Amino acid sequence: MTEKRRTAGQPDKRRAIVDGALALFARDGYTRASLDAIAAEAGVSNRTIYNHFADKADLFQTVIQDSTRRVADTMVATVDRHLGKVTDIESDLVDLGLAWLGVLTSELAPHFALVRQINAEADHIPPAALKTWLDTGPGRVRRELAGRLAELAERGELRVDDPARAAGHLMLLISADNLTDRTALHDPGERRAMVTAGVRAFLHGYRR
Amino acid sequence: MTEKRRTAGQPDKRRAIVDGALALFARDGYTRASLDAIAAEAGVSNRTIYNHFADKADLFQTVIQDSTRRVADTMVATVDRHLGKVTDIESDLVDLGLAWLGVLTSELAPHFALVRQINAEADHIPPAALKTWLDTGPGRVRRELAGRLAELAERGELRVDDPARAAGHLMLLISADNLTDRTALHDPGERRAMVTAGVRAFLHGYRR
DNA sequence: TAATTACTGCAACGATCGGTGTAATCCGGT
DNA sequence: ACCGGATTACACCGATCGTTGCAGTAATTA
Incomplete structure (x- = not known):
């Protein structure tokens, strides 16, 4: 051999x-x-x-694992690149958000359509496979982002009680329109508006 | 006749x-x-x-329209009930969030599984039907919520540039874990923690 | 009572699909 | 040149599915 x-x-x-x-x-x-x-x-x-x-289900699970690992790698690298050294937190978060949306519309775009299929098909996927996907995919990215936010909190830039939850909030706010009007993702102006609004909400909130 | x-x-x-x-x-x-x-x-x-x-597709579209109208009615009523008269904005928003999650886990729960199916199947649904769903469902609820937030902004309680976007942000933050770990929706303690954290983020942000 | 309408059960058709068996062919390693 | 594993094309099976036709039945209306 x-x-x-x-x-x-x-x-x-x-x-x-x-x-x-x-x-x-x-x-x-x-x-x-x-x-x-x-x-x-x-x-x-x-x-x-x-x-x-072995069969169709085996192929499906392999596809999920393969694509998830690739995209999570890219996402983690994107987070590290933009939050490794933070000078102006607001503009750095906006840059992260734009890079984030860039991944959503890159050649990796099919993965996120696959994620929507997973969410729809969750009842027909073995719980162990679902758990693995959640942990190695969005969970891993969220942990990475949470670690960066915790660093920023220690440096006094942010006030974060629960880094994991804050990371989830930032992920949602950055790509808010991805869950409703996905056509906005392909317009550069709309993307910038969506990200800046999301980052401003994440940092300052809407009170007063 | x-x-x-x-x-x-x-x-x-x-x-x-x-x-x-x-x-x-x-x-x-x-x-x-x-x-x-x-x-x-x-x-x-x-x-x-x-x-x-006429056929399966006709039934599917009818189901979407029927369920969407019912749920949107409930959601709009929930928003009006909690934001019609606001005394303490933070506690009122938390109550709205808890009621919101209550709808997600009520007898209307199948609708939101249907929404996940729609999001996965979007490429195979006539664009006109998709447009109608978006407009009479989440769009309608978002407009109602945006109107209430605009009221609160006029009264000086909130600072809102784009009410529609702010409404989208609030909807996401209130039910953040609905998109990842849906098991949290069935634990009362987790629900309260998720909603309060989301409302605090919506109002105050994470800066400093 | 007669007629219309809707519902039911059953059979059937054509198409699609997951999966398997088989024999032939291709290709790298010895 | 030989060998073994990998790939291919093709035919096939059993099952499922959307859809239709048809005959019989119950209920409502004229």
Whole structure:
């Protein structure tokens, strides 16, 4: 044996399958996305999919784990890049928010459609898999952001009782319109307005 | 003719169908929910569904419109009840938040699972239907809440540049954990903590 | 009473889909 | 040149599903 294999089949085929499956699962959902369509999207035979994965559910969970790890890596790096050294907290948070929205509309965009599928399909996903996704995906990003906010609190820049909750609030406020009018994400002016308003709300609130 | 009919069939059967379809569409999604299962849930013959609706898509859109109107009515009434006369803004907002979460976990809960299905299925829903849903559902509630916040701003209680955006922020902060750890919604202590933290963030922000 | 309407149960059709078996082919390693 | 695993195309099975047709029945109306 020349190379140790963690999984069956050729790695490039496996990658093509996972990528194609992500595109179709994200757009069509678990039930509507057929394995024939996924095979065609991946440029692979239907039969080959079963050489790499036990069944459709196995492929789905693999796609979730793979895409989640990639996006969480990017998100964590984005948080560290913008909150590693903070000079002006308001403008730095705005920059973080703009970078955040940049990820939402990047080539990683299908992942967030997949997240919507997960949220809709939660009752039909094994609880253990849901737990793993929550912990390695949004949970991990939130912990990273919470740590940065705690640092800023120790330096006296912020007043944060519960860093994890504050991180959740900031994530929501930065991409507020992502949950209602998603078309706003593609207009640069709207993006800036949404982020600045979110950051201002996060910092100052609406009292008085 | 003794009574004018806006739609075919007997009204009670129609109501049973729409209610059963809501339960199954919300839990299983559009594709997975079968018309046989919906008919069984409604205590109605499969064939009767086609007496009231053209096809599955027609039923789905009807369910969306029906459930959306009901929930929006409840939400608007909740907003008016808690923000009609405001004495202590912080405690009144907390009460609104608790009532808000009460709706999320009430017998109207299936609606919000349906909303998750809509968000996942958006690419497969006619844009006109999506627009109508957004306008008569969350949009309507947000406008109502924005009007109340604008009142409070005029009275000098709040500082609000964009009432619609502020309303969106408040809605997000009040039910922050609804988008990640939905199990927190069923623990009274967690609910109170989530709402109070959200309201405090909305009013005061995290600066200093 | 007669007629209209709605509901029901059942069968059936065509299509789609997940999954499997099989035989042929391709390709890297020895 | 040989071998073994990987890939492919194709056919197939059983199940599910949306939808329709049809005949019978109950209820409401003229």
